[in-house]
Amino acid sequence: MEIKKTFTLVMCMASLVHVCYSGLCELAEDTVATQSSTLEDASAERAIDGNDVNIYNMGSCTQTSAEHQPWWMVDLGRSQIVHHVVVTNRGDCCEKRLDGAVVTVGDTADHLANPQCGNQVDFEKQSYDSKIKFLCDENQVGRYVGVYLKDRHGPLTLCEVEVYGGKKVGGCLLWTNWMNNNDKSGNVDNETISASLATYPDTMCENPTGIEARTVGSRIPAESSNQVFAEYNLEEGFLCRSADQAQGQNCFDYEVRYCCAGGGNNAVVIAEKVSHSEAVGKCESKGMSMYKVHDKTSLAHALSTINQSGIAANNFWIDGTFGKNRRINFNEGTHASLEDMKPLFHRGEPNGSGDCLHFWYRSGSGLSLDDGDCDVNQYYLCMH
Numbered sequence: 001m002e003i004k005k006t007f008t009l010v011m012c013m014a015s016l017v018h019v020c021y022s023g024l025c026e027l028a029e030d031t032v033a034t035q036s037s038t039l040e041d042a043s044a045e046r047a048i049d050g051n052d053v054n055i056y057n058m059g060s061c062t063q064t065s066a067e068h069q070p071w072w073m074v075d076l077g078r079s080q081i082v083h084h085v086v087v088t089n090r091g092d093c094c095e096k097r098l099d100g101a102v103v104t105v106g107d108t109a110d111h112l113a114n115p116q117c118g119n120q121v122d123f124e125k126q127s128y129d130s131k132i133k134f135l136c137d138e139n140q141v142g143r144y145v146g147v148y149l150k151d152r153h154g155p156l157t158l159c160e161v162e163v164y165g166g167k168k169v170g171g172c173l174l175w176t177n178w179m180n181n182n183d184k185s186g187n188v189d190n191e192t193i194s195a196s197l198a199t200y201p202d203t204m205c206e207n208p209t210g211i212e213a214r215t216v217g218s219r220i221p222a223e224s225s226n227q228v229f230a231e232y233n234l235e236e237g238f239l240c241r242s243a244d245q246a247q248g249q250n251c252f253d254y255e256v257r258y259c260c261a262g263g264g265n266n267a268v269v270i271a272e273k274v275s276h277s278e279a280v281g282k283c284e285s286k287g288m289s290m291y292k293v294h295d296k297t298s299l300a301h302a303l304s305t306i307n308q309s310g311i312a313a314n315n316f317w318i319d320g321t322f323g324k325n326r327r328i329n330f331n332e333g334t335h336a337s338l339e340d341m342k343p344l345f346h347r348g349e350p351n352g353s354g355d356c357l358h359f360w361y362r363s364g365s366g367l368s369l370d371d372g373d374c375d376v377n378q379y380y381l382c383m384h
């Protein structure tokens with residue numbers, strides 16, 4: 001076996017079908033991958049070729065020579081928030097060669113010096129699926145994503161590296177939609193975290209990392225409204241009391257949004273057509289779960305996310321299959337009764353056309369729930 005060892009960097013341009021969706025995007029588009037050395041034709045770009053087949057001989061996995069601390073790195077082109085990284089290990093043999101692997105994310109091309117994202121792979125402590133998720137620190141930013149076998153000797157093989165993150169907007173990767181709990185009844189405008197959790201359980205998260213408040217309609221930032229707030233912080237949220245205002249003025253009506261990156265039930269639209277069961281696995285492989293609709297709020301959140309995504313499609317799988325007594329079963333074991341869900345369905349649906357739950361677009365009445373054949377390929381919604 002001939003081993004080609006290159007002492008300069010092997011540069012590879014990958015041009016991918018780019019899957020980007022609301023909030024969280026796969027970032028490895030038109031990126032440059034390099035590695036410490038290349039065995040035969042197992043080039044660095046194979047880890048970002050969009051093919052996550054984990055059989056080495058299928059030609060979509062990288063491999064370096066056996067060496068001390070072999071590494072692989074991708075240059076995202078510019079610095080951006082990286083939320084998590086999913087590495088596909090080879091599955092046909094030698095999985096434990098990835099023992100000791102560390103993912104780094106940061107702004108220096110000397111990626112070994114960049115901050116670590118997630119935990120070091122340790123086969124002594126735990127077992128791993130073929131896809132290993134590395135969850136970065138909150139708001140971890142970087143242009144370079146590296147993988148290396150820390151303090152280990154061996155070849156490094158990666159069948160795919162998926163980098164998920166997004167543009168930082170106003171200091172937050174993913175804001176909730178603007179929420180308005182009440183319109184100052186009792187001379188209090190209560191947009192606190194607890195009130196938002198009660199009103200918007202599918203949108204709001206318990207520990208937001210950012211808050212913005214503005215007036216409803218005129219959209220004046222709370223900071224510029226010249227009013228005094230009883231609360232405007234990340235412990236309590238936002239609360240305005242008319243009694244606190246000067247000269248008998250009432251509070252304006254405010255709306256708030258919170259930063260819930262990674263912590264809320266944020267819908268993510270995936271522009272890729274698969275069966276219902278494949279969609280379940282695909283969401284998991286992206287470190288998410290399938291989106292669940294069980295009330296008007298979660299329905300509205302999903303619909304607005306689909307509309308914002310600009311993806312024109314008729315059908316989107318969501319979590320939920322029909323069980324005995326037409327009960328709706330969700331993946332993690334909870335249930336909803338069809339009676340409770342009925343108002344969320346299209347007129348005349350569900351009509352027994354299949355066991356899986358999806359959104360269906362009908363001209364005139366828009367998207368709402370429908371039952372359908374689980375084996376049909378549809379777009380789908382994940383959540384995180």
Ligand SMILES: [Ca+2]
Pocket residue numbers: 046047048049050051052053060061159160
């Ligand atoms: Ca690959």
Ligand SMILES: [Ca+2]
Pocket residue numbers: 180181182183184189190191253254255
């Ligand atoms: Ca309000």
Ligand SMILES: [Ca+2]
Pocket residue numbers: 349350351352353354370371372
């Ligand atoms: Ca149907």
